[in-house]
Amino acid sequence: MKEKPYHHGNLRSQLIEAGIKLINTDGISSFSLRKVAAECNVSHTAPYSHFKNIDELVSAMGEHVTEQFMDKLRSSVQGLEGSHEAISLLGQAYIDFFMEHPQYFQFLYYHSGIVIDLDNYNSDSYPPFVLFRTTAYQMFHSIGLPEAESSHQLITLWAMVHGIAALLTNNGVRYSGNWRDLLAVKSVY
Template sequence: MQKDKYHHGDLKESLIKNGLKLFNEVGAEKFSIRKVASLCNVSHAAPYKHFKNKEELINAISEYVFNNFKDSLNEVAEKYKDDPYERIIELGKQYVWFMVENPDYLKFAFLTKNESITVIEETELESREDNAFNVFENCALDFLKSINVKKEEYNQDIIAMWSMVHGLATMLAYNTFSYEGCYLELVENILRKNLKF
């Protein structure tokens, strides 16, 4: 069987998924299309039908990771759109679940050096692109408005909420502490206790 006759499904998606694992293992400098091709058991030329260079593949990996994360949060945000409090609780749980169940996404998105996509200014948070943080920010804003938090306190409260769910996700994904029970119940209890402004 010829090496570039790919038979395990979609080659482009496989290149992205294997590329994600490789990127997390070796970093951007040692990352190469040749190595990803080897992981996919295809010829070194096969990936070039989908990506012209390694930068294009890395961009595709980034898009894949952030879009899947954003879609995951959007699904919950839509489901609980009529209740700002329950929505922010469920969104926080979903954030943690997604990162714990997809540690490769967590490492790529937040634990490797990248340019900041959210700018914190005195009176507002500004994201440079439409991303998962926007989903979280919008839901957090709705929650804060629903409990009559002063506008000048929005930024710090949103950062605090984001830090809480992100910290929980990171600690659980990397086993910073061990917990015998259901980690999502633990997360929910922590969020409910701390989101009483």
């Protein structure tokens, strides 16, 4: 039996990316560290040098994607916080992130266990959504939108951005245009 090679380089990141791919393909129920190791072509014990168990790997996968997502979103509005254009820029960054990393959408919203509480403004929802919500509420306040309407408008804006991201990451949906052009946040307000 041929032994798997000892892995040099950034095995931790490769395990995370392989894990995301496998969960998206096979689902969480058949997910294992052994399968992730095989996907990376390393010994079945190699992942244990980075993760003590499957739960730790899944958690690291969520953190890995969330950090990248937050970096993209934050940089899109840096220096423009509270401005009218911030929500549009944030929506564009949201779509751009999933255009660049379509594999992350399914993992985040179907397998990672994130929670987004649309009913409770003070909840500790998923950080990218909290940033989106905060930015939207700042815009709503700046245009004088009555507070009673804010939550409905937030859901409408997020549904538009999130919906576009869901469509562009779906392998069964074909569109020849530019997904970013569909984002009409500027025309909504």
